[in-house]
Amino acid sequence: MTAPSLLPPLIRPSPEAAMKVGVLANPKHARTMRAYARLVEVLKRERITYRSATTTPQWPGTEQTSQLLDWGADLIVVLGGDGTLRASAPVLAAARVPVFIIPTGTANVLSKHIGIRSAEYALELADMHLGSQSMLICHVPVNEADCFTSTGSRREHFVSLAGIGGDAIAISGHARLPAALRLGVLGYAYGASRALFAPLIKAGLKDPHPASPQFEGTTVTEVWSVMAAKTSRPAGPIPVFDHAEVGAGEFEFLSVELRSTQPGDRLGEWVQIGWACVNRRPASHSSMHYWRGTELSIRLEAPAPVQLDGDLIGDCSRLDLRAGTTSLAVLAPN
Numbered sequence: 001m002t003a004p005s006l007l008p009p010l011i012r013p014s015p016e017a018a019m020k021v022g023v024l025a026n027p028k029h030a031r032t033m034r035a036y037a038r039l040v041e042v043l044k045r046e047r048i049t050y051r052s053a054t055t056t057p058q059w060p061g062t063e064q065t066s067q068l069l070d071w072g073a074d075l076i077v078v079l080g081g082d083g084t085l086r087a088s089a090p091v092l093a094a095a096r097v098p099v100f101i102i103p104t105g106t107a108n109v110l111s112k113h114i115g116i117r118s119a120e121y122a123l124e125l126a127d128m129h130l131g132s133q134s135m136l137i138c139h140v141p142v143n144e145a146d147c148f149t150s151t152g153s154r155r156e157h158f159v160s161l162a163g164i165g166g167d168a169i170a171i172s173g174h175a176r177l178p179a180a181l182r183l184g185v186l187g188y189a190y191g192a193s194r195a196l197f198a199p200l201i202k203a204g205l206k207d208p209h210p211a212s213p214q215f216e217g218t219t220v221t222e223v224w225s226v227m228a229a230k231t232s233r234p235a236g237p238i239p240v241f242d243h244a245e246v247g248a249g250e251f252e253f254l255s256v257e258l259r260s261t262q263p264g265d266r267l268g269e270w271v272q273i274g275w276a277c278v279n280r281r282p283a284s285h286s287s288m289h290y291w292r293g294t295e296l297s298i299r300l301e302a303p304a305p306v307q308l309d310g311d312l313i314g315d316c317s318r319l320d321l322r323a324g325t326t327s328l329a330v331l332a333p334n
Helices: 030-045 062-071 082-095 109-113 119-129 166-175 184-195 263-278
Strands: 020-025 049-054 075-080 099-103 136-149 152-158 161-165 201-206 218-223 225-229 251-256 288-293 295-308 311-332
Touching: 020 030, 020 062, 030 049, 030 075, 030 119, 049 062, 062 075, 062 082, 075 082, 082 099, 082 109, 082 136, 082 152, 082 311, 099 109, 099 119, 136 295, 152 295, 152 311, 161 166, 161 201, 161 311, 166 184, 166 225, 166 295, 166 311, 218 251, 225 295
Parallel strands: 020 049, 020 075, 075 099, 099 311
Antiparallel strands: 136 152, 136 311, 161 225, 161 295, 201 218, 201 295, 225 251, 251 288, 295 311
């Protein structure tokens, strides 16, 4: 299998153009290509030299980003969702080249967190500011995850959210839907409904440097899921993580330790948790255990699915998470 190649430049470089823009597009959704066409109009009008590359399931964006940087891109525009950004994030952070997000994915957690609520709004920002470099820069750490499976371990990166157990099961349920039905929160709601009654898993949690006194550093417990977040709203409008910040040097961790196993009791427990979240008091429910820190090792008695920024990684028996020491320079609204 050979690495993907860049698409040829769609306009010729002009002497007046000082900026070179690389465009990384995930063509999975039709709205990506519609947004791409509008972006091209802006780039042509501003006489900005650009080159484009598209992602594939086999090549989700890492290699294409490297090629765009080798070409000399001063700015990378990502048309896609959290998964496309996750694939390109380590390369962009290492190169210290800024990125502008046009959110055309399903959840678009990071872009919403920094104030880019839709592809249409992003295109308006591009129309006003692209080429002028007048937007703010938000520094977003690129975090690390070591995933241990039956065949060995591998290192992955993520930006907004990592989870093992029930929340990853919810992602897998969403992934099984037809593409036309994976529309934002509704698609994830279907996956979540399948995961609500997932069995509890026995987990050993070890945090060598906990920043919260509520967590002693090591514990063994039965959980529905364990998550590490840098955004307060990882899956819709309801805040789940009160103290999570995308630019922070630490995670807000959450261990969901449900007490019920029977379907009726479990449903009642979820209703209570949902009500606490709606009222912005998720930590008030006894099943929701929060703490903050920069590292966490999760060891399971039996493998469970893992998700990073909404991408399914596979079943892991151990997951080691570390807050990032390198950062993306993301253009954000003023």
